Amino acid sequence: MKSFVDPRVGIAVPPRITNAQAAEIVSRLRAAAGISIGADKHAFIELRVGRRLRDLGIPDFAAYMQRLSGPEGAAELASLVDCLATNTTSFFRETAHYDWLENAGAPELAAAGSGRERDFVIWSAACSLGAELWSAGMVLERLSAGPLGRLRSALHGTDVSTSVLERAKAAIFSEEELTGLPEPLRKRHLLRSKAPVGGRMLYRIEPELRRRAVFAYANLMKPETAPRIEADVAFLRNVLIYFEPEGQRRAIEGVAARLRPGGYLLLGHAEALPCPIQGLTQRGPAIYRKDG
Ligand SMILES: C[S@@+](CC[C@H](N)C(=O)[O-])C[C@H]1O[C@@H](n2cnc3c(N)ncnc32)[C@H](O)[C@@H]1O
Incomplete structure (x- = not known):
């Protein structure tokens, strides 16, 4: 993940998400796949989507929201679903x-x-x-x-x-x-x-x-x-x-x-x-x- 160095502490800080950005991600996820997660789950969204930012070399969530609204938005939405869907499974689960x-x-x-x-x-x-x-x-x-x-x-x-x-x-x-x-x-x-x-x-x-x-x-x-x-x-x-x-x-x-x-x-x-x-x-x- 691209990160910046906070001059106050001198360590790398991963990108942070705002309330509005989290709410928009939650809303796009629900519209795309029906999956409903609370906009208050900042840590979860930051962690999961933060990995995507790192993979894309995108520095912050503001730039990521632009990507979601831009020409690559449809493809990016599929990746957003990949990031946020829970895929836990196992053989003979609920046997x-x-x-x-x-x-x-x-x-x-x-x-x-x-x-x-x-x-x-x-x-x-x-x-x-x-x-x-x-x-x-x-x-x-x-x-x-x-x-x-x-x-x-x-x-x-x-x-x-x-x-x-x-x-x-x-x-x-x-x-x-x-x-x-x-x-x-x-x-x-x-x-x-x-x-x-x-x-x-x-x-x-x-x-x-x-x-x-x-x-x-x-x-x-x-x-x-x-x-x-x-x-x-x-x-x-x-x-x-x-x-x-x-x-x-x-x-x-x-x-x-x-x-x-x-x-x-x-x-x-x-x-x-x-x-x-x-x-x-x-x-x-x-x-x-x-x-x-
Ligand atoms: C927790 S896993 C369950 C897997 C398996 N059914 C089981 O019980 O082990 C949930 C799966 O549902 C998929 N999923 C979520 N929303 C979906 C949707 N709108 N349409 C199809 N699959 C969806 C996720 O991608 C994920 O792979």
């Missing part, structure tokens, strides 16, 4: 959903033809690095080796953050990022780097599973950007908490519109439906079935 998929959801949907007459379509609608999507894909693979028989699957991961999508497409994870992934699944679905990279071993999802997966940009605030699919199971987890009630409703309705009748919507366990949504019936904790 009850995967148990449900394996023992109830997938058998029911397979009996109705999914994975047999047509692809069994999984959609991770705020996929971050892809751990959620790969976890579901691994469950379907495991089922394919059992009494249900071979299930053809198609895996879709979407997110508003272009930087996480790049990483999701690469499908490469560090040891820490694999926390939660059981050993037999690691053995079955991961390839290990031949040598340490940057001092640590890296792991990549094996090609067979990768071939089934497509990662793409989609903004839950703009349902028309969603992939044109009929999903059997859609994960919409740990993202609604960042939206205001109207944004939550828009996101849920947009995802539900891309579910096949009889398909399932999975929300984060801490994210109740903000209000009853027509056409969705609760079938378990954070599990909703589309009527039909």
